Amino acid sequence: MNTLSLTLHDSATMLRRDIRHSLRRFSITISGIAVPVIMMLLFVYFFGGAIGGGSGAYINYVTPGIIIMTVGSGCATTALNLCMDVSEGIITRFRTMAISRSSVLIGQVIGSLIRTMISIILITFIALLIGFRPTGEPVAWLAALGLIALLILGVTWMGVAFGLVGKTPAGANSLALIFQLLAFTSSAFVCPDSMPAGIRWFAEYQPFSPVIDTVRGLLLGTPIDGNRVILAIAWCIGLILVGYFWARAVYNRGSLK
């Protein structure tokens, strides 16, 4: 077997394992989906009136933000999964086997991508039910989905690294909290224009905001700033690269190749 087909074969095995884990830990999987749904209902029905005027308009503003928030909370699940594998020692077993080294991590990342995508589709569906009215073309929808997938990959690879460096599940979880906080300090819920200068600068240029703004423009058919799109893609690719190389370095630490 050559390196590529070995990687594909072993990653598929690891993906099957990850999916089985998601089904076995069904309560955790469900709560991962339920939390963003609750947040959406909270923002639309409780805070929405105060923040955005009529709730009809605000749900259009907030749904892209909730979608990206879901991506952020997927990071914690990935980090926890990896951390459990390390503490149970099964990762060590994999490291003594003649399998593709990266498959252990790739399986987790693809599993997480599938999980988060399912959550996002469900959330979009519920948003449509309660008044979300996107006006974007199908091509724009596909572009938005592609950008979201790119962000999921970035956040998940960071989650893999967090899970490997976090010594305990609590430690891994608190590292992953960074991405949950990023959602709240972005343009997800309110427009950064209303923020004080320094915080506004952070809110505009942190990883989530350019992605949210671009997805919002694509789904609602509003004008999109080209620089924001480039910044969004750059952040996603940056997160993927940092997360991937960091995770790989930690995974191979002390051992050979």
Add this chain to the structure above:
Amino acid sequence: MMIETRGLRKSFGDHVVLDGIDLSVAEGTIFALLGPNGAGKTTTVQILSTLLRPDNGEVRVAGHDPLREPDAVRAVIGVTGQFSAVDNLLTGEENLLLMADLHHLSRAEGRKRAVALLERFDLVDAARKTPATYSGGMRRRLDLAMTLVGNPPVIFLDEPTTGLDPRSRHTMWQIIRDLVADGITILLTTQYLEEADQLADRIAVLDQGKLVAEGTPDELKRRIPGGHIRLQFADVNEMELATRTLGDGVRDENELTLQIPTDGSVRSLKDVLDRLAHEAIAVEGVTIHTPDLDDVFFALTDRTNIQKGSVR
């Protein structure tokens, strides 16, 4: 030789864990690495199983260098023990099938081996349950079964019975004997002299990163005192009399005890008691101590210290 090391060294910072280890394990034999916690047993296994990079020294596993051909080594080894483990969210059967998939076996072949291993390790009833419901012994058996899915010719067992009850320990011993009967080479680490004695063809005694003795169980036992008889007295006079009668021995004035070296036989015990009875010396209590790991280390490490002293 299936496993060979020459001058193996490993330090973590200032702490020297392995200080020049030479090992040779012949094909189809059990080699026991005997030592207390912190002696370097696990570190040795980690280096041999490609998990750790040695600082210095030559290593060969089935002729392959773990540094240059880690995947060739991984293809011939199986690792079970302290740091190996099972997937707690998969059932016993799914754990074995996961291993079969990772060894790139066909679905039919994977099922066949899983069924055979479940039967062989008495896990048929537990096959559809997750390891969370297993006893300690069952977990170890599943762990070892997972290692065997790939039919590895070399197996590292890192403290395979630590924490097991006596019955599970004996079951595990029988399993290990059966493995070697199939021609598998086993490197076993243990803290128990009895375990090494029961299973191993050769034993190496490891202490603070150095090999202090190596040989067959019989050769080693000849170097270790055969234990001692401990006599308890009511007063100093009786102890004085006993010391004069029996000749050699270690006296403890505070505890009023006398330790007499013995080969552990009933005859030698009877001989000591007969001589005491002949002189009408009153003994409060007698205890017999067979050599344990403490005796082995005391004897072997002490001897090395003396050798060092004479060189200086």
